[in-house]
Amino acid sequence: MAVDDVPRLGCGRSIDRIWATIDQPPSPHEEKCEQCQSARERLKKLTEATRSLRESDLHNTSLKPRLSVKNAIMNVARAEIRRSRRIALHGKENGTTEISEQALSSVIRFAATAIPGIHARRCHIEIRSGGNDPSGEDRPSGNTATAANEGAHLIINLRVAAAPSVEIPRTVDSLRQRISNAITACVGISAGTINITVEDLYDV
Numbered sequence: 001m002a003v004d005d006v007p008r009l010g011c012g013r014s015i016d017r018i019w020a021t022i023d024q025p026p027s028p029h030e031e032k033c034e035q036c037q038s039a040r041e042r043l044k045k046l047t048e049a050t051r052s053l054r055e056s057d058l059h060n061t062s063l064k065p066r067l068s069v070k071n072a073i074m075n076v077a078r079a080e081i082r083r084s085r086r087i088a089l090h091g092k093e094n095g096t097t098e099i100s101e102q103a104l105s106s107v108i109r110f111a112a113t114a115i116p117g118i119h120a121r122r123c124h125i126e127i128r129s130g131g132n133d134p135s136g137e138d139r140p141s142g143n144t145a146t147a148a149n150e151g152a153h154l155i156i157n158l159r160v161a162a163a164p165s166v167e168i169p170r171t172v173d174s175l176r177q178r179i180s181n182a183i184t185a186c187v188g189i190s191a192g193t194i195n196i197t198v199e200d201l202y203d204v
Contacts, residue, residue, distance in 0.1 A: 019043055086098040086099065108123055108179050109123065117171060118166070120158060122159045123157070127153070153193065155192060160196060163203075175196060
């Protein structure tokens with residue numbers, strides 16, 4: 001026989017039942033039962049106190065998260081989404097080798113740090129199927145096509161900010177070569193097409 005551990009009043013009415021209907025008119029039983037009336041009165045005070053504290057917290061600026069906290073949370077969320085997008089590098093009978101877009105972007109950003117006067121910003125990576133796909137459309141990261149397959153290569157779109165003192169054409173060429181070398185050395189595949197957009201200048 002199961003033991004009833006629900007808190008109940010002496011009349012048999014459960015506290016949970018009264019709490020669930022606290023914002024509704026009392027039932028015929030509660031109108032006549034002194035125990036239920038007393039419980040309703042105490043629960044009403046608790047409800048009002050809870051509501052007051054909730055409203056106070058909503059308007060208390062000291063309890064609101066700072067913008068940096070919100071940005072950090074969003075950065076983690078974006079990173080998790082990007083980690084879930086994978087690029088297949090090689091496939092063999094005993095298994096496959098894949099790399100996430102986030103990891104490959106980290107390789108690209110690290111390579112960019114070696115170029116003076118350049119700050120890497122947004123990076124988006126795709127695989128273009130080329131001759132294997134008559135449509136010639138881009139395939140998103142995480143597709144079953146591999147970057148090592150014939151006719152498939154990476155499309156890297158990197159946005160950067162440059163210092164006003166740099167010679168942009170020469171610096172971008174150096175950056176493109178640096179990224180290409182880093183991907184070949186770290187990942188073992190060809191970098192394919194590297195599109196670089198200088199979208200802003202920053203003060204040194």
